[in-house]
Amino acid sequence: MEENLRDAMAEAVRGSIFLMSGNIISTAILSINSILLARLLGPDRYGLYSLSLALFSLLVVFSDMGIPPFLMRTMALLRGDERAKEIASFTVRISLSLSLLLSLIGVAIAEPYSSYVLRRPDLCNYVRLAAIAIPFVTVCNLSSSILLGLGMSERSSTVPLFQSTSKFLVSTTLILSGLGIFGAVFGHLSGYIVAAIASLLLVRGFLSRRASGSLSSMLSYSLPLHLSSIIAIAVNQYTTLLLSSFTDFEIGNYYAAATFSSVLGVVTSSISPSLLSTFSRTLEGGIERMFKLSVKYSSLLIVPITVSLMIFSVDFVKIFFGDKYILTPFYLSLFLLSYLLVGIGSLSIGPLLGSLGRTKVILIISSFGASIFLPLSYLLTNIYGITGIIIAQIFSSIASTSLSLLILRDFRASIDIKSSIKVYVASIVSAVPVIAIGHFLISPLRIILLPLYFLLYISLIPLILLEQADLEFLREVLSRIKLIGRIADLILSYERKIMELSSRP
Template identity: 80%
Template sequence: MEENLRDAMAEAVRGSIFLMSGNILSTAILSLNSILLARFLGPDKYGLYSLSLSLVSLLVLLSNMGIPSFLVRNMALLRGDERAKEVASFAIRVSLLLSILLSLVGMAIAEPYSSHVLRRPDLSDYVRLAVLTIPFITACNLSSSILLGIGMAERSSTIPLFQSIFKLLISVTLVLFGLGVFGAIFGHLSGYIIAAIASFLLIRDFLSRRASGSLSSLLSYGLPLQLSSIMAAVVNQYTTLLLSSFTDFEIGNYYAAVTFSSVLGIVISSISSSLLSTFSRALEGGIERMLKLSVKYSSLLIMPTTISLIIFSEDFVRIFFGSKYKLAPFYLSLLLLSYLPVSIGSLSIGSLLSSLGRTKIILIVSSLSYSIFLPLSYLLSNIFGVTGIIMAQISSSLVSVSLYLLISRNLRVSIDLKSSMKVCVASIVPAIPVIAVGHFLISPFRIILLPLYFFLYISLIPLILLEQADLEFLREVLSRIKLIGRASELILSYERKLMKIASDLRELH
C-alpha cells in the first residue's frame, strides 16, 4: 500500500509542476496580450473591450456547477474502468447544454445589460459576440479536468497555453489591421475556439457515445461548490464596495499587492487541483498517510516561497510596479500571511473533502468564513482602513483552517504537526541572516540576497526534516521532468551529501 501511495503522491507532484508551469506561462502570455491591447487600442477603446467581457465572467461562473471538480474526482476514482468514459460523456453533455443556454441568455440580455448596467447601449453587439465564448470556455475547463483525473496533467496544462497563445496572436493582429474592439473580442473568442477543438482532440479516446450518470448525484456534489464560488464572487464585490470609500492611492496599492500575490495563488490552485485527483485515487486506503505526505511536500514549496516574498516584498514591488507604490509592500506582506496555514493542512484538507464527496462541508465552512468576514471587514476598515480589510481576510482564513482541522479529527485523520513545525523553522531561520545583511543594502538591490535565502533553506531541510527516503522519492519524480530534472538532481545531490555529513558527525559523538 505504501508503494501505491507514493506512486499517487509522485503523480501529484508531477501534476502540480506541470499545472503550475502551464498556468504561469499562460498568465504571462495573457498579461502581455493585455499590455499590447491597452497600448494599441488606447485607454478609451481598451476600457470598452474590458466592459464587453464583463458579462462573460458572470455567466461562466453560473455555468460551472462544480462539474470540473466532479470530473476530476470521478475520472480518478474510475481510472481503468469503462464506466469512466460514460460518466465523462454524461457530465460534458450536461455542462455544455447549460453553457449553451447561458450563452443564449447572454445574447438575449446583451442590449438591456449594455444599456442599464454598463450604461453604454452601443456595446450590445460586442457583448453578444463575447458571450459566444461561454461554451468554448466550458469545453476547455471540462477537458482539462478529464485529463487531470486520468493522470495526464502535462496534457491538461497545454490547454490554457493554446488559448493564451492564439488569443494573443489573433487579437493583436486584428487590432493592428484596424478592427479595434471587434478585433480584440474576436481574438478572445477565436483563442477559446481553437483551444476547445484541441482539447477535445486530446480527450476523444476517453469519451463514449453512450452517456450514463445521475443528474442528482452530479448536482449534490457540484451545487455546494457552485454556491461557494458564487459567495466568493459576492464577497469580492463587497470588498470592492468597501475599497471605494478610500483614496485612489490606497486602492491602487492594494490591487498592486493583490496582483502580485496572485502568482502564489496560481501555485496553490495548481497543487489543490492535482491533490483532488490524488486523494480520489487513495480512497481505498491510506488517506491519513496521503494527507500527511501532501501537507509535507506542499509545505516544502509554499512556506519558503511565501516567507521569501514577505522578506523581499518591497524589492519586488519596486521592480514590477515602481517606487510610487509605497503601501503595496506592507499590503503584500499581510496578504501573504493567509498562505502560511498551508503547513497545517489548509490546502490539503479541502482537496480531501472534495475527493470524499463532502462538498456540503466545504459550503458550510465557506459560509461561516464569509459570515465572519462581512461584518469584521466593515468594522476593521472603519478603524484601520485598507489594512483592516486585509486583517479581516486573514481572520476569516484562520476560521476556515480551524474548522477544517476540527473536521479532519472527525474524519479520523490528522496532520503531522511535528513535521509542519520543522518546515516552518526551516523557512524562517534562513530569513534571519538574510534580513540582517539586507539592512546594509538599498531596495531593490536587496533582491540579490534571494538566492542566499533559498540556498540556506535547501541546506537546512535535509538536516532537520527530510529523510533519505524523501530524497530518493523526489529524485525519482523530478528526474522525469525534463525542464527541471538536471537542476533538481544537483540540489538533491547536494542535500544527500549534507545528510551524510550530518549522519557521520552523529556517529562520531
C-alpha cells in the same frame, strides 16, 4: 499499500509541476497580451474592451456549476473502468447544454445589459461576441478535468497554453490591422475556440457515444461547490464596496498587492486539482497518510516562497510597480500571511473533502469563513482602514482552516504538526542572515540576496526535516520530468551531501 501511496504522491507532484508550468507560461503570455492591448487600444478603448467582457465573466461563473471537480473525481475513481467514458459523456452533455443556454441568454440580453448596466449601448455587439465564448470555456474546463482525473497532467497543462497563445496572436494581429475593440474581443473568443478544439482532440478517446449517469448524484456533489463560489463572489463584491470609501491612491496600492500575491496563487491553484485526483485514487486505503504527505510536501515549497516574497516585498514592488506604490509592500506582506496556513493543511483540506464527496462540508466551511469576514471587515475597516480588510481576510482564513481541522477528526485525518513547525523554522531562520545583510544594500538591489535565501533554506531543511527516504522519493519523481529533472537532481544531490556530512560522528 505504501507503494501505492508513493505512486499516488508521485502523480500528485508530477501533476502539480506540469500544471504549474502551464499556468505560469499561459499567465505570462496573457499578461503580455494585456499590456500590448492596453498600449495599442489606449486607455479609453481598453476600458471599453474590459467592459465588453463583464457579462461573459458573470455567465461563465454560472456555467461552471461545480461540475469540473465532479468529473475529475469520477475519472479518478473509475480509472480503467469502461463506465467512466459513459459518465464523462453524460456530464459533458449536461454541462455543455447549460453553457449553450447561458450563451444564448447572454446574446439575448446583450442589448439591455449594454444600455442599462454598462450605459454604453454601442458595446452591444461586442458583448454578444464575448458571450459566444461560454460553451468553449466549458469544453476547455471539462477536458482539463478529464485529463487530470486520468493522471494526464502534461496534456491538461497544454489547454491554457493553446488558449493564451491563440488569444495573443489573433487579438494583436487584428488590432494592428485596425479592427480595434472588435479585434480584441474576437481574439478573446478565438483563444477559447482553438483551445476547445485542441482539448476535444485530447479527450476524444475517453468519451463514448453512449451517455449514462445520475443527474441527482452530479448535482448533489457540484451544487455545494457552486454555492461556495457564489459566496466567494459575494464576499469579493462586499470587499469592493468597502474599498470604494477610500482614496484612489489607497485602492490602487491594495489592488497592486492583490495582483502580485496572485502570482503565488498560480502555484497553489496548480497543486489543488492534482491533490483532488490523487486523494480520489487512495480512498480505498491510506488517505490519512496521503493527507499528511500532501501537507508536508506542499509546505516545503509554498512556505519558503511566501517568506521570500515577504522579505523582498519592497524590492519586488519597486521593480514591477515603481516607487509610487509606497503602501503596496505592507499590504503585500499581509496578503501573503494567509498562504502560510498551508503548513496546517489549508491547501489540502478542500481536495480531501472533495475526494470524499463531502462538498456540503466545504459549503459549510465557506459560509463560516464568510460569516467571520463580513462583520469583522466592517469593524476593522473603520479602525484600521484598508489594512483592516486584509486583517479580516487573514482571520477568516484562520477560522475556516481551524474549523476544517476539527471536522477532519471525524475522518481520522490529521497533520504532522512537527514537520510543519520544522518547515516554518527553516524558512524563518534562513531569512535572518538575509535580512541582516540586506540592511547594508539599497532597494531594489537587495533582490540579489534572493538566491542566498533559497540556498540557506535547501541547506537547512535536510538537517532538521528531510530523511533519506524523502530524497529518494523526490529524486524518483522529479527525474521523470524533463523540464526540471536536471536542476532537481543537482539540488537533491547537494542536500544528500549535507545530510551525509551532518550524520558523520
